[in-house]
Every structure is written in structure tokens, then in C-alpha cells.
Amino acid sequence: MTEETWIAVAPKSAVPEGEMLGVSAGGHQIALYNLDGEIYATDNICSHAFALLTDGYFDGDTVECxxxxxxxxxxxxxxxxxxxxxxxxxxxxxxxxxxxxxxVTPKT
Ligand code: FES
Known part of the structure; x- marks a missing residue:
């Protein structure tokens, strides 16, 4: 069984406020966002087709594919x-x- 684990993915300075950054961790492609100084993380691949959300637009508290x-x-x-x-x-x-x-739960 694979367990969730904390993985360091980037220095905070690499994601300034209002910016996003694509990283990978444990076999996942992850988008990091700095929203008002807080960091959030989601899958970086759109659920509709294959596109990286970090190639899209960070708009308010949403990301546009x-x-x-x-x-x-x-x-x-x-x-x-x-x-x-x-x-x-x-x-x-x-x-x-x-x-x-x-x-993340690393993919095996
Ligand atoms: S690939 Fe169609 S909305 Fe993202």
C-alpha cells in the first residue's frame, strides 16, 4: 500500500504572488498557485482534454484552461x-x- 507523503517541490520564492508554477511530485503533474500570499496546489492537467493549466490564465481565485x-x-x-x-x-x-x-500519494 502506498502512503501519502510530503514532497518538497519548489522554493516559495519561485512562486510570487499572483503567479503559478508547474511541478511534478510522486508521478503527479501539479500546478502551484500563489493566491494572496497563500500557496495552493491542484492537478496541472485539465479534466477535459490534455492541457497544462499552468499554460492558461490565473484569474482571481480561478485558473482558466x-x-x-x-x-x-x-x-x-x-x-x-x-x-x-x-x-x-x-x-x-x-x-x-x-x-x-x-x-501526495505517489503513483507506483
Ligand atoms: S482541455 Fe478543454 S477545457 Fe481544458
Whole structure:
């Protein structure tokens, strides 16, 4: 059985306020967002087709997919209507020193 683990993915300084960054951890592609100084993490791959959300647009507390303009809530991964068929995962985040750590279940 694979257990959830905290993985350091980037220094906090790499994600300034209002910016996002794509990283990988435990076999997941993850988008980090700095929303008003707080770091959030979701899947980086859109649930509609293959597009990286970090190639899209960070707008308020949502991210807009670059391919068909589907939107997700940054804090929860909740899809905000068509063409999005389902939510994306969001991941717990903590900052230790300058390290952003994300809690994931590594893919085997
Ligand atoms: S691939 Fe993201 S909205 Fe279509």
C-alpha cells in the first residue's frame, strides 16, 4: 500500500504572488498557485482534454484552461461548468522554511 507523503517541490520564492508554477511530485503533474500570499496546489492537467493549466490564465481565485477556456477553483479543484466534465484533485500544501511541500500519494 502506498502512503501519502510530503514532497518538497519548489522554493516559495519561485512562486510570487499572483503567479503559478508547474511541478511534478510522486508521478503527479501539479500546478502551484500563489493566491494572496497563500500557496495552493491542484492537478496541472485539465479534466477535459490534455492541457497544462499552468499554460492558461490565473484569474482571481480561478485558473482558466488554455485550450477551451474551462475554469477551476484554485482552492478546491472544483470544475466550474462546461466543458469541464469533472473536478481535478487538489493537494494539501505546507511551507517549511522556503520549501513548498505538497502531500501526495505517489503513483507506483
Ligand atoms: S482541455 Fe481544458 S477545457 Fe478543454
Amino acid at each position: 488554455p485550450l477551451h477556456a474551462g475554469r477551476f477553483e484554485i482552492k478546491t479543484g472544483k470544475g466550474m461548468g462546461p466543458p469541464i466534465p469533472c473536478d481535478i484533485a487538489s493537494f494539501p500544501v505546507r511551507v517549511v522554511g522556503d520549501d513548498i511541500q505538497v502531500q
